Amino acid sequence: MNFASFILKSMIASLGFTASLMCIAAPAQLDDTSQNAATDQYLQALKAINEKRHLDAKILLEKLIESEPQHAGALLDLAIMQCNLGNRVEAERLFNFMIQRFTPPPAILEIIEIHRKTGCAIKAPEVNQSFSIERGYDTNANQGALNSIFTIDDFGTPINLQLLPEYLPKSDNYISASLDLSQETAAGNNIYLQLRGRQFSTLTNFNSVGLATGVESQFNLNNWKIHPSASLNILSLASALYQKQVTARIKFDVPQSSQSLMKYSIVSSLAKIAYPTIKNFDGNNVELRVLGTKQSDHYFFNLNAGLMFDYGNEFRLGGNRRGWTAGVFLRSATPWQIEGKPIFAEVAYQHQNWQNSKIYLAGLINVKKHQSNHVFRTALGWAINPNNTVQLEYRQIANRENVSFLSFDSKQIQISWQWQK
DSSP: OOHHHHHHHHHHHHHHHHHHHHHHHSOTTOOHHHHHHHHHHHHHHHHHHHTTOHHHHHHHHHHHHHHOTTOHHHHHHHHHHHHHTTOHHHHHHHHHHHHHHHOOOHHHHHHHHHHHHHTTOOOOOOEEEEEEEEEEEETTTTOOOSOSEEEEEETTEEEEEEOOGGGSOOOEEEEEEEEEEEEEOTTSOEEEEEEEEEEESSOGGGOEEEEEEEEEOOEEETTEEEEEEEEEEEEEETTEEEEEEEEEEEEEEOOOOTTOSSEEEEEEEEEEEEOTTSTTOOEEEEEEEEEEEEEOSSEEEEEEEEEEEEEOOTTSTTOOEEEEEEEEEEEEEEEEEETTEEEEEEEEEEEEEEEEEEEEETTTEEEEEEEEEEEEEEEEEEEEETTEEEEEEEEEEEEEESSGGGOEEEEEEEEEEEEEO
8 A cells, every 4th residue: 555545544534533433422412502613623723733833733632622531533633743742751641542442443543653653753844945947028127217208397397308218118138036945943933034136138237136034933812823923135236235124024813713705814014124325215114904815726815905104214205105005816727737737827916005295306396206006917837746837927017106207117028937845
C-alpha cells in the first residue's frame, strides 16, 4: 500500500471512528445548541491544525475535552498535537487512554504507532521558499506626464509651459526577479524575508532593488483571531537609497461560524516612511481597512475598502492628506487545460483617492492636489506541477491628478515563471 493510499485510508477510518464514538459518548441530555457549539469548536481546532497553529489547536482541543471528556476525535488529535509539540509523556498517556477506552480500529492503531516511533521529537520548522523571474514591457517606465503642457499662475496670469522630453512617457523592456523566504518558529510566529529587483534595458536610472523583512504572530481572544505584525522595507533606485519604511500592523479576524458565506477581517496599520534624498517628503501613514474573503476548491474572492491618512511636516508640498481605497480580486479555475494541467485566471481592480489639505505651491500652482489612481490587472496562469507555474499578466495604471504634470498612464505586459517549495 503506497503512502497516499495509507493516508486516505487513515482519514476515512479516523472520520468513521470519531463519528461513531461521538454518537455513543454524547450525553443524552446534550441539547442542539451545545452540540453545535462543540462542533464549531472542533472545526476551529482542525482549522488551527491545518494552518499549523499548534498552540492554538492544543488550547482549543483541551477546552473541548473539558466540556466533552469522551470526544474521541478531540482526544486523538490532542494526543497527536502533544506528540508534535514534543510532550512525549502526555502524548503517551492519551494514546493509552484512547486504546483502553475506545478500542480503535487497525488504521487508528497504525497512526498511533507511527507517532510513537518518532519519539515525539519536535521537528525543525520548514522554510517556505519561492523564486520568480519576469520578462516584461512597460509603455511608461518613467511615469512620464500624460500632458506635455502644464499651466502655472503668474500673479493671476496663466502661463503655459512645455515639459522637457525627459519628463514625458518613455517605454522600455525590463527583467525582474524576486525571492521569498518564510519560516514558522516554535512559538508559532512567522518570520519572512523578501528580496526584489527590476532592471530596465535602457532606462537604468529607474532600476530598483527592494528588501523587506518582518515577523507576524497570532493568538485568539474571545473567538477573535488576532495577527500583530511588524516589518521593515528598504528600496533603492539607481543604486541609491530611495525609501525606508517601518510598519506596525494588526489584523482582527471577525468570529464566524462554519456556515458563514464570507470571512471578514479588520486591518489597522501605522507606517513611518522616510525619503533620505528628498527634503520634506517624509510621512506617517495611518490606515484602517476592512477585508472580505470567500474561497472554495475552485476560486478565491476578496473585497477590500479602507480609509487612509498621511501626515507630513509643515513644509511638505500640499501638506497632510486623507483618502480612501477600495478593490476587488478574483482567482478562479478555468475549463481550459494544457497537457491535462488546469489553467487559472486572475482579475483585480484597486482604486486610491487622495485629497491634500493645503495649496500645492502657493503663487504658482494654486490648487489643493487631488489624486485618483486606478490599477487594473488580469492574468492567466498554468500550474505545470505543484512547484512550478507559468503566468501571463497584463496591468494598466491610470493616475489622474489636478496638477497636470503628475497625471500619467502606464500599461505593462509580462510573462513570468515561479518556483515554490
